Amino acid sequence: MNDEPTSEILNATYRALCKHGYAELTLQCIAAESEMSKAAIHYYYESKNELFVAFLDFLYDRYTTQIDSTARDSPREHLRSLLEVLLTTDEDTPGTEFRTAMLEVKAQAPYDDEIQDRLVEFGDYLFERIREIIAAGIDAGEFDESVAPSRIAEVFTTIIVGSHTRQVAVDYSTDRLGETITSYIETHLLISTAVEGTQ
């Protein structure tokens, strides 16, 4: 029961952020999305900034839960499932409105250390999971041992961030990209085809 009001506020913040964007986000419009008054919200969070940092922590929990839910016994299947979740847009994944707002937040990061520190955590979590999956795949004999886990993780993390930016900026569909990455994994990472040299 203890954290229910803050949970209510943070869920309302999500809805308000999707509707109004980050620049226009106010305690007033968050209150309009919740059962609580602006004054009640103010009781829990003294400023928009304080609320927003708590909101990023709340998002981080959702993000890590979403990423962890892609775990599979086979590293190959795990990687495929992770990329599918992060490169697809459907009912269960964040939509363009949310990604648009988050792009505003990213542009704000150089001016706000607390925001930037949180965004670094999101990126690090994704990078580490991909790195672990590749390393586990090498150990399991699924991925070619000459593949460098941290380098693949860095490229995949950057591709995922780039696809989300392009989705917002140029209304880009990630479907074909997902296919290309899957094909890259099949051709260049998996040990069964890596020795054929057929590219």
Place this chain on the structure above:
Amino acid sequence: MNDEPTSEILNATYRALCKHGYAELTLQCIAAESEMSKAAIHYYYESKNELFVAFLDFLYDRYTTQIDSTARDSPREHLRSLLEVLLTTDEDTPGTEFRTAMLEVKAQAPYDDEIQDRLVEFGDYLFERIREIIAAGIDAGEFDESVAPSRIAEVFTTIIVGSHTRQVAVDYSTDRLGETITSYIETHLLISTAVEGTQ
């Protein structure tokens, strides 16, 4: 002489954008960066929006000139030179302030068709040049013929966009990414090593 005042205004817009960001960009702060009054700027551009669309066209010319300047006789060297320019930050390339402002602009794109149309042109230009370089490299016998030019171009375009977003959002250095991409090209695209299957 005819376009000198607009050139003065557009260069001032660049400086004002880097200093204030897109949300805070006004004709007033553009005037402060130029030799012209706000009224004089207003004579050439009726609104911030009209000026900004002209500014994106001006940036597009600079962008295509920068990309075209990477041309080399060998497609392999051309690709390396292009990626070096787009994945490096130094005196000659746009700095973080400019990329931060452009990230704001990208987040604005879903709400403004004129801006989005221009951003699509930037992405299409980059994609087409990379696709042409890969295709030329296959024709020249430098790149493996099983490589699909449009798929590689899509992935590289997305990596470049992602690296610029991460540079702003998480203060990411593109140095190691550049090395990884170069190594990928050496190992997977070039025909001399592609047949070895050594990854």
